[in-house]
Amino acid sequence: MIAIVDYGVGNLFSLKSSFKMIGEKAIVTSDKSVIEKADKIILPGVGAFGDAAEKLRQSGLDKVIISEAEKGKDIMGICLGMQLLFEKSYEYGEHNGLGLIKGEIVPMEGRLDKDLKIPHIGWNGLHFKKDSHLLKYINENDCVYFVHSYFGIHCEDSLVATAEYGEEVTAIVQKDNIMGCQFHPEKSGNIGLLILKAFCEGK
Amino acid sequence: MITKRIIPCLDVRDGRVVKGMNFEGIRDVSSPIELADYYSKNGADELVFYDITASFEGRKLFSDILTEVASKIFIPLTVGGGINTVDDFDRVLKCGADKVSVNSGAIKNPNLISEAAKRYGNQCVVISADVKRVDGVFRVFAKGGRENTGMEALSWIKHCVELGAGEVVLNSIDTDGVKKGFDIEMLSKVLSIVNVPVIASGGAGGIKDYIDLFKKLPTVDAGLAASIFHYGEVTIKDLKQELYKNGINVRLS
Numbered sequence: 063m064i065a066i067v068d069y070g071v072g073n074l075f076s077l078k079s080s081f082k083m084i085g086e087k088a089i090v091t092s093d094k095s096v097i098e099k100a101d102k103i104i105l106p107g108v109g110a111f112g113d114a115a116e117k118l119r120q121s122g123l124d125k126v127i128i129s130e131a132e133k134g135k136d137i138m139g140i141c142l143g144m145q146l147l148f149e150k151s152y153e154y155g156e157h158n159g160l161g162l163i164k165g166e167i168v169p170m171e172g173r174l175d176k177d178l179k180i181p182h183i184g185w186n187g188l189h190f191k192k193d194s195h196l197l198k199y200i201n202e203n204d205c206v207y208f209v210h211s212y213f214g215i216h217c218e219d220s221l222v223a224t225a226e227y228g229e230e231v232t233a234i235v236q237k238d239n240i241m242g243c244q245f246h247p248e249k250s251g252n253i254g255l256l257i258l259k260a261f262c263e264g265k
Numbered sequence: 266m267i268t269k270r271i272i273p274c275l276d277v278r279d280g281r282v283v284k285g286m287n288f289e290g291i292r293d294v295s296s297p298i299e300l301a302d303y304y305s306k307n308g309a310d311e312l313v314f315y316d317i318t319a320s321f322e323g324r325k326l327f328s329d330i331l332t333e334v335a336s337k338i339f340i341p342l343t344v345g346g347g348i349n350t351v352d353d354f355d356r357v358l359k360c361g362a363d364k365v366s367v368n369s370g371a372i373k374n375p376n377l378i379s380e381a382a383k384r385y386g387n388q389c390v391v392i393s394a395d396v397k398r399v400d401g402v403f404r405v406f407a408k409g410g411r412e413n414t415g416m417e418a419l420s421w422i423k424h425c426v427e428l429g430a431g432e433v434v435l436n437s438i439d440t441d442g443v444k445k446g447f448d449i450e451m452l453s454k455v456l457s458i459v460n461v462p463v464i465a466s467g468g469a470g471g472i473k474d475y476i477d478l479f480k481k482l483p484t485v486d487a488g489l490a491a492s493i494f495h496y497g498e499v500t501i502k503d504l505k506q507e508l509y510k511n512g513i514n515v516r517l518s
Contacts, residue, residue: 075361079336109386177484181388181431183462184486185268185310185516205268205516207341209388226266249341249363251305 064088065100069117072108080248084259094126103130107142111151111167114142115159124160131162136239138261141210144242153212162240165217174228181211186225194222194236195265199256206250268516269479270310270487271501273494275300278317280326297330305338308501310516313489316346328360335361345393354381366391366434369407372414375428382429392430394422396451397438403451410438419458426459433459434489436466444470447478452485462486469493472507479513
């Protein structure tokens with residue numbers, strides 16, 4: 063069973079439906095014991111980093127996620143959920159993340175070519191940087207759907223795939239059992255479902 | 266590299282797609298669910314649903330259909346039509362929409378854009394503008410293009426983006442239904458004043474019009490159309506192949 067962590071941000075309907083589509087049982091939950099019992103954990107998220115990090119902390123779910131991560135359970139963060147796995151974000155101030163992935167989250171504005179539109183919205187091709195079981199059913203240049211204005215840097219240690227948007231933008235990270243996708247696999251058609259399937263199957 | 270998006274638009278009234286269509290493999294041509302599935306399997310990058318229902322029952326039916334579409338189709342869904350309040354945003358987002366498009370609702374109350382952007386993020390709010398030339402000036406029209414609001418279109422669109430709209434759908438009433446190509450002049454003016462994605466709408470008559478659009482306006486993000494896809498005049502697969510051959514980056518998988 064997959065636990066989709068519900069801490070009050072974003073719409074989890076499509077995410078839940080996408081697991082159903084690939085034949086995996088997924089439960090949207092904020093219950094610590096359910097998260098502890100789950101085989102794998104999904105950390106979703108849309109919105110602002112600071113608010114989301116605060117909600118995780120207030121609910122105490124941050125500690126549950128960190129302790130499950132330490133036990134070696136597979137965890138995948140999606141979009142803002144991936145960013146929350148990082149050490150720090152500079153979105154409207156400076157906020158601490160869960161610190162499970164080395165690196166930080168910075169605004170695109172001022173860093174990318176000024177002619178580029180922000181947010182980075184749309185389908186973009188993946189470029190593989192290192193091997194990961196998440197890539198086992200997909201190919202270089204397969205497109206996935208992005209919507210974001212901030213991105214991860216200084217995460218070379220765990221960088222699995224990037225997308226080109228003015229420069230190489232972090233798309234997939236993995237450090238052992240901790241994984242993250244900047245894009246939305248639940249909105250990326252068949253390619254997205256194949257990434258989720260690979261996650262469910264594990265290494 | 267980011268790809269250019271091809272977006273079919275479905276008008277739904279009382280739970281049925283308006284406009285007759287006939288595709289191989291579709292049993293019920295006016296079923297939004299079957300049609301959405303067909304488009305998604307054939308390369309649509311996103312789907313837009315316009316609810317043109319007026320009745321309460323019709324609206325309820327639309328929500329049910331949207332929920333079913335979102336549980337089976339895993340590409341971005343934009344919903345428009347009858348969005349006048351933040352509660353309307355809430356209603357369609359809960360059914361699985363990713364973006365919500367506002368038009369007359371924002372004309373009546375521009376704060377709707379800022380309130381929704383604050384609550385759901387700019388990426389969720391799409392401003393859809395129906396624009397027509399009147400005595401050489403671009404004017405914004407309301408009520409499905411029937412009423413001239415008197416507002417100058419470029420300043421209106423810029424204002425909407427400043428309020429928090431994260432994407433613009435520009436529908437040219439002048440080229441809509443004429444099938445002789447998108448309104449390059451109008452689009453180019455809008456592209457020069459905003460830095461959010463702009464989706465071209467109105468005028469697509471064939472593959473050539475899409476090639477023209479993306480060649481002449483390299484910064485336009487997407488092309489939206491209804492009838493050429495619905496009537497099977499152009500399939501999205503063929504369209505994308507031709508765009509690709511012409512050096513335009515599209516998603517082929």
